[in-house]
Amino acid sequence: MTEYGDYLDEEMEERARNFERQLNSGDTFFYDTDELGQIIDYYLDFEEISKATQAIAYAESIYPFETYYKIKKAEVYIAQRNINGAVKLLEKYRTIEPQNTEIATLLGDCYSLSLQYKRAIECYMFSLNQETQNEEILLRLARVHFAMGNHKKANSYINAIPTNYIYDELSIQEFIKLFLDYNQNAEAILFLEKVINEDPYNYSAWYFKGLIYQRMEEYNESVNAYEFCIAIDETNTLGHLGKGNSLMESNDYNAAIESFTLSLDNDESDAEVLCNIAECYENLKDDKGAKFYYEKAIKLNPNISDAYFGMAMIYKRKKMWKDAKRCLHKAIDIDQYESMYHIELAELYLTLEDNTLCYYHYNLAYELDSETVEILLDFAHAKFEFNDIDDAIELLLENLEDHDEDHRMYYRIASYNFLRGHYEKGYNFLHAALKMKADEYLLLFEFAPFLENEKNVSNIIDLYTK
Template identity: 25%
Template structure:
């Protein structure tokens, strides 16, 4: 499937016209190029079921289109139906054996299957026929990236961008590879070269802004996004990222103003409305935040972020009973978020639903085992109930994840003391004190009764000296 580099606003207009046709079961004519735009839009958004549906509608109008048959095979691969994808592309190959897209599609199937070496061979064969096709370089980048060969992936992403610099997906994947290989700072010249070559290119400034954003150089990112917007005032994605940059600087009013410009007039997106709601939440303007979260849900009732946001609002207002409903809805819609499960656990525990809280924290550690929050909170409940050994086992995971976080070691010390494991407790305390002596008061904030232990006081005093 060739990457589409059409004007994104024109593409969205075409997609909206197609979606109206489907929603109202109307007859509408789209030429082959428009169907390609629609299919590419859904594929780029990872909406593979919609992409397949659009492909079938297109094939009903253009049943002999090789491009559409190839699209269908590639979408089957992306949906994980490799056998069907192989069957479909073999059928195309029998009709047009010299078509480079046959090799590209087989490369995509191999990438999806995890056979990256074979994928690279197919893409390189296709590239030998068409050395200046940006989509082949892009797919080679994806194969190498999935293979964790980040330098090779970055080389092909950069080649793809030189051919067509206006593919945001390529920019994001290149930045991911440069971050993964710790080579991001040394690529400033690469991104600046596009603005030097064409100072009036909005997309060049936008890409430079993305680069600075990743480096957390927010002032430079703001300047770059501003340039993009000066050149193209309706560059909605630039407004969005400028807003995100302001959020990172905790400039929430400025962020709100930019989020309100990140969509066409009178056509707000659920994402923009949810982001505005979150900004108002940070400003502690609860009613405005609630209104925007609800507006987001009016557009998309299945937007888990908006359900979660409303739960956070209620929790911040000390209304945990009401918050539980919204947190449960969030995890129902997206159960792979450790943050959602931990928030649900906190609310359940706050209202005394200890069993439900423990279940939520256990789920949080299942879906996000590298996030210490679930382990710490789960262990705290068990500690409060007197299950010290179980609490110790759980908190040990948090300590392993963040060995330099002193407050975890202070908690660990308290659990060990409660369990009677004094030697280990004092070892943990020494570690905590050496990491951050000033935080030793946390030990008594968490567990006031420990302040009465003379041996503990003596050890702390020794470290003060």
């Protein structure tokens, strides 16, 4: 069944395309300000910036003194990340129309985007005092105060918003995004409970409550919230999907499979859900079931990289190296920016004793995710396995500055130096590691077990542990 909103979208698209044809023809034609405004908004909504710019230029040629189009031009600047250009334009027209709240609000948005929060607040407060319908301004003020760390003040603005606005479906999403952006999980729950107390059958409120509890890893509460969603509307698959995710994260894989199955929509979006079902089967040690659902996901969407990755893991466990390699390469062809794919392929090449390709994929993985020290340590371990211990030491030293607070780096460098017979350097790094985390000294022996019988090493460890 086609929704009424779909007709409106189709009508706007046709009007926009008709405008383009007339513009390109060079013929003279007429649009009133409302029609032009709708066309410009349509382009901005769909991020067709060059077309929005053309429409604004045409509008200004007909209505040169209409401030509305200057505001739209500022919105284009913002979309192009030209915040300074937007500020200059808005400040200019604010001097001409000092009481214009649209200009003040948009100027506040610009200052907020450029982290000039005090100026943003000044603009928003001006609009707040001028407007009778001020819910959007209160929301902006809350966001700015959250950004400044003034959480109490931010919540006071949220509490000032009329309840009939708060309980609107779209505005619930706005509020939750605001809370999540600033990691205000407890406040988000309080807000949603307030909504639910007034409107117990609000599907969105229950859904987001489940989502927040899931984020907080309180899975029982999360599942309960999603079950209320399902009770309100069992045909809406979001509740089933959310419940499935929570059950999977709490390791209740059989129940998760049941919920995921109920969330299937019989379209291409099901491919991701099928991957979730396959992952549940993997965790249940049922590779046959997992493979079946990964293949089903690929059949539905041949470009779903996670399914190829899942298949590769199954083949690796079965030591079917050729098939595992093929699936990992396919996953990387689809998404070359996922570091985990490169890590697994590097490990596979380590098993196949191909140091060139092993190093190549570890290097790519670390370039993609240089904040994850485990990648670096695994890369060094690969060099260790290929007996390139000096290169392993060099790799860790080159990147030590980026991970100088991680004790594992120091233990590893110490153990490799001892292996190479560089005892003085080994002692120096061992001291540094023990100062950081003495109770992890066993890490030293993972790569240099012979040190357990070294009296000097034992004495140094005793200095920090006894």
